[in-house]
Amino acid sequence: MRVAVSKRGVYHADLYCSDTSAAKKALREHRVSLLAIDFYLKGRDNGVTIIAWGKVKNVLPQYVVVTESERSKRILLSLELKNAGYCSADGTTFMKY
Numbered sequence: 158m159r160v161a162v163s164k165r166g167v168y169h170a171d172l173y174c175s176d177t178s179a180a181k182k183a184l185r186e187h188r189v190s191l192l193a194i195d196f197y198l199k200g201r202d203n204g205v206t207i208i209a210w211g212k213v214k215n216v217l218p219q220y221v222v223v224t225e226s227e228r229s230k231r232i233l234l235s236l237e238l239k240n241a242g243y244c245s246a247d248g249t250t251f252m253k254y
Contacts, residue, residue, distance in 0.1 A: 158187050161224070162207055163195035168224050177202040177210075184216040193222045196230035204230075205237045212241040221251040 161170035162180040172187070174180040176199040183189065184207075192211075194204045204225065211217035221238055225231045235248055243251035 158189050159191045159193065160184070160187070160189050161193040162198065162204060163193070163224060164197060164199050165195065168193040168222070176200045177207055180207050181210060184211055185214070189216075189218040191220045191222065192218050193224050194234065196225045196227065196234055204234050208234065208237040208241060217241060217253070219253050221253075223249050223251070 158172060159170040160172045160174060160180070160183050161168040162174045164175045166173055170193055172183055174183055194207060196204045198204065208217070221243060223231055223234045225234060231248065235245065238251045243253045245251040
């Protein structure tokens, strides 16, 4: 299952989550193959919060795509993914080995 975590519906996915509670529920309850994530979400949390939580709970999928368009926020998401054990050749598509 492909899950998009964003308040914009710009990524093709099976399930869309616009806030952290929906995203956490999706990661806990479904077998996610790809996570597409933005920085800005509805509510007070952001995409970095989801990645940090997923790392602790060990629920992040093998593939994560950063869909954020703002460069400074993309860097924050990329750093958090690298801290979670992901690597990327292009700074957009991340894979965990």
